[in-house]
Amino acid sequence: MKIIIVGLGLIGGSIAKALKQNTPHQVLGMDTDEGSLLDACSCGAIDGKAGIEDLKNADMVYLCVYPGAALDFTREHGPDLREGCVLTDTCGIKSAVCAGMEELRNTGRYVFVAGHPMAGKERSGFAASDPSIFVGASYLLVPGDAPGWAVELVEEMALCMGFGRTVRTDPKHHDQMIAFTSQVPHALACAYVLSPRCPEHKGFSAGSYRDVSRVANINDELWSRLFLDNKDALTEELEELMGNLKAIRDAVSKGDERELRKLLKRAGDIKRRVG
Amino acid sequence: MKIIIVGLGLIGGSIAKALKQNTPHQVLGMDTDEGSLLDACSCGAIDGKAGIEDLKNADMVYLCVYPGAALDFTREHGPDLREGCVLTDTCGIKSAVCAGMEELRNTGRYVFVAGHPMAGKERSGFAASDPSIFVGASYLLVPGDAPGWAVELVEEMALCMGFGRTVRTDPKHHDQMIAFTSQVPHALACAYVLSPRCPEHKGFSAGSYRDVSRVANINDELWSRLFLDNKDALTEELEELMGNLKAIRDAVSKGDERELRKLLKRAGDIKRRVG
Incomplete structure (x- = not known):
């Protein structure tokens, strides 16, 4: 050929x-x-x-x-x-x-x-x-x-x-899955390192900081385009993430140990099941 | 001794x-x-x-x-x-x-x-x-x-x-830094895998899914206690993260490429500077 x-x-x-x-x-x-x-x-x-x-x-x-x-x-x-x-x-x-x-x-x-x-x-x-x-x-x-x-x-x-x-x-499912598996991790790595605590992390950080922040080393031109070309699916997936974070934040700030354990257990069970 | x-x-x-x-x-x-x-x-x-x-x-x-x-x-x-x-x-x-x-x-x-x-x-x-x-x-x-x-x-x-x-x-700075470097990555890994898209990730995922979701394999009893014992600092840090995620979500949903690039560039610059 x-x-x-x-x-x-x-x-x-x-x-x-x-x-x-x-x-x-x-x-x-x-x-x-x-x-x-x-x-x-x-x-x-x-x-x-x-x-x-x-x-x-x-x-x-x-x-x-x-x-x-x-x-x-x-x-x-x-x-x-x-x-x-x-x-x-x-x-x-x-x-x-x-x-x-x-x-x-x-x-x-x-x-x-x-x-x-x-x-x-x-x-x-x-x-x-x-x-x-x-x-x-x-x-x-x-x-x-x-x-x-x-x-x-x-x-x-x-x-x-x-x-x-x-x-x-199909195109719609592809874009939804990519929003979840690839675009959200890039967006949240960026959101994470924007914390005022980030520049002081050395000495206080280990593997979980390293893994979550890795893809914050981003090509902003390429990823802005990719994000905007998938605006609807990415917006939906970011809202899903923000809703789940809010549920954890609420359980923490209310001191609701039962609800917090329920959320963490559900997440742990999913991760152990689907890898 | x-x-x-x-x-x-x-x-x-x-x-x-x-x-x-x-x-x-x-x-x-x-x-x-x-x-x-x-x-x-x-x-x-x-x-x-x-x-x-x-x-x-x-x-x-x-x-x-x-x-x-x-x-x-x-x-x-x-x-x-x-x-x-x-x-x-x-x-x-x-x-x-x-x-x-x-x-x-x-x-x-x-x-x-x-x-x-x-x-x-x-x-x-x-x-x-x-x-x-x-x-x-x-x-x-x-x-x-x-x-x-x-x-x-x-x-x-x-x-x-x-x-x-x-x-x-000192105790306060310790707990703020640990909220950022360790507790937030655990909370967001859990929030992330709670998405309805997670169980379908296989075939659509690569390194960024793997890294962000790793610590979702969590001991819910231990981490609920750690989160609640550090309630104020963790709540503050989760709110910082949610605010930064919201800024990215807003730029995406409005199609504001200039603002989106600015946010991603700031994050990329921080990550390249502080590691």
């Missing part, structure tokens, strides 16, 4: 390297930054730079850019893709991306399968790319009404890249 | 083992549970069981029991201790313990130095005791007006046990 990676940042660069390492396919890259393209060529992460002729006969295209740029690229180049070319994205939110792609679907003959590789790290850009971040992680798929063979192709490539499993879901 | 450990649970058992391994002192134990005493004797964690005559000529006594039991023991046995015996506790909250000890001070001739070894794990009891949990951790001291030589003795023993540093503070 001829596979084109659009955007050679942390995720696109890691996908290119994983595909070159683990499959016999031809991997080409596109990026607005010539430096990333050169770096990717010279380290063998890609076989070369993709031109417009390559788009016309590509078998798969991975969109590894921010949501708005993924839609812009599809608007501009969707009509260039051949019939049956599998177009897939890697965006961390899905409702907005899938709705935008649905609007564009009659402008091209490609097949779109929405995807979200659940992997990352605190640095970005091609220099940080590393296919080991995929090992054992989940690759989420939001296939909508895409044909089975196309969804299976994206799944097969994910397993080739080292992902531990693929999970199929 | 003759050192007596009162309460051979996770902390008392670990202190006994650390002192036996790293110092030449005689270490004796007291516990209401005969099984723990036998286990501690047979594995060499203590040199034997302490009787009332041992209390009378002990050089140091470590109270490794819940706050109420530490005060009860002092009320009953404080008058038995010799002049200059150093009595120290290991309770995780200090305002209530120090106030209670202050009331009892004229009933005995011992010297009290409040302490808090910042170490633990998710299991309890002598069977879980392990001096390696102390390695590199902080040993907090709340000396009040205890004489310098007594405070230095407790510090010296802490370093012998493997602690990385000792930190002196």
